[in-house]
Amino acid sequence: MGLIDSTMNNVRPPDGRAMSAARTRLDSLLKPPGSLGRLEDIAVKLAGIHGSVGGSVRKKTILVMCGDNGVTEEKVSSFPSEISTLVAEMMLRGMSGVSVLARHAGAELVVVDLGLYGDVTRGGIVDRKIRRGTSNMTKGPAMARDEAVRAIEIGIEETNGAIDAGADILGTGEIGIGNTTTSSAVLYALTGWNIDEIVGRGAGLTDDGLRHKKDVIRRALELNRPDPADSVDVLAKVGGFDIAGLAGCYLAAAARRRPIVIDGFIAGAAAVAAVKMHPGARDFMFTSHASAEPGVAVISRILGLEPILALDMRLGEGTGAALVFQVIEGAVKIINEMGTFKDIGM
């Protein structure tokens, strides 16, 4: 049995008894019942994940999966592919968006190169390069099936590594010019959702650019005909190394019972792929924020998850995950530290 199957075999449902106990505890706290709204729901969900009330989410790790995409040959992005490697460099130098916000949140960053065109010279990069960029999906499959399997396995391995190093909660991010195109293709292939509701302007496309992007996605789907019931096939034919790696992160988090925060559209498309592989993975996921990228709303609906922040961010990288870690940790502290009506003799 391969790593993917053995990981999926370890996914168990949330602990209903712990969730009930959390709800009872929340109702005993010195506040009108339910008045902390979704902060209470977060605490209940965490209890289900931990199998007990009030487990810790102190040590925070953001996993950033990086890979370049051959489909950028079709000019689907307003930025050149060289940017991906440069952003990964900047991330490790502490100067990208997520590095600033991770530092702010006290979170560690794990930056994994699964398939960047360039080589990141900065120390700290986790070199798991499968290939320098995927193939152009309008001319054939983006990767071979075994490459997609390898990318998912790397996501699982790096997530297991982060958990072994003590991570209580995980966030997900990605780097890869062209990856809103590949994510849109993955989401479209998996769900058949209306393409106009899925495909957005990414890093800043014009109207013409947007039409072209949809056309590229349609052509890739027609040529490769991925099987909607087989996430690995979809990820291989029209996905990317980053998306496949992220799908592995979600599966590993579920198997190891750690909460994991989806950040934005690309990570969300990967989450949908993971949930198609194992529906139980959903119970360990949180979404960070409503994004300006239209497909994010579709993903939230498919996964049945509601965003925590209302900031219209669309940078990705894991920036939203870094911001919501504090909110999720706040929910745990509420259930652990607030006084009860009993404490005041009522």
Next chain:
Amino acid sequence: MGLIDSTMNNVRPPDGRAMSAARTRLDSLLKPPGSLGRLEDIAVKLAGIHGSVGGSVRKKTILVMCGDNGVTEEKVSSFPSEISTLVAEMMLRGMSGVSVLARHAGAELVVVDLGLYGDVTRGGIVDRKIRRGTSNMTKGPAMARDEAVRAIEIGIEETNGAIDAGADILGTGEIGIGNTTTSSAVLYALTGWNIDEIVGRGAGLTDDGLRHKKDVIRRALELNRPDPADSVDVLAKVGGFDIAGLAGCYLAAAARRRPIVIDGFIAGAAAVAAVKMHPGARDFMFTSHASAEPGVAVISRILGLEPILALDMRLGEGTGAALVFQVIEGAVKIINEMGTFKDIGM
């Protein structure tokens, strides 16, 4: 000239030049322009407040204004008034919702008794008691005009005190059983907005309770006929010590150019009263979260402010403010610490 007028005279508009400089700096950062969404807007607004790019919001203080309300005689709340003093006690003991979340955010709490029925014995309470509870507004004005003036002045003085002690950013909270009724009355009197869109279930009213609450508010308005153009008159006749104190907080924050976070419905009604007194106060306000209390959406529309969190909280106390402090500080760190395209030679 009294303290209120001298405070309002010191309110200056945001610094447009600093805001432009912030926008330019944000566009130079290593990310697609605008891709950090409203996090960028927050950084720009802060630049306007500080008069320069990237000022600090490190020291955080939440001002909690406490007062009881005579209108609770009309049974508008599902909790007895004694709870107010007990909650203030628990807050100072570190066991209320906001004390947990303020500790989590590294924020200081300043808990001010402007008119609780009981006496808070716990050390740390700021005793500025005007009277033990307001009068029942269905039988006459809740307070005399000079009491409302005094409450606003106390809000100003405590805010100035917090700023003198180093506060870079302020949050607002309140304690006072019955204060969703008084806030609804204030908002209705000031704006004439449809009462059904303003009045909610507070700490958990039934349908009958909700109808009764609206009836109480209508009766109070008919009897007292507050002048919608005069916030002090409205606060005196149908407000509360907590709401009037909070209005003072917003005015002082604007005069001293400190960002101030509104938390929930009661604080929001006070913010509307403050903005009616000086429209420039609005430029220093942030709203924390969309609330389950329906009037919060009305307040956001009136103030033109968009919430940062999507958590449906309605506890008040300043809980939402504590959670968004981290997000606002994240926005400052982004503009201060992120790398630029220039840094990578582009």
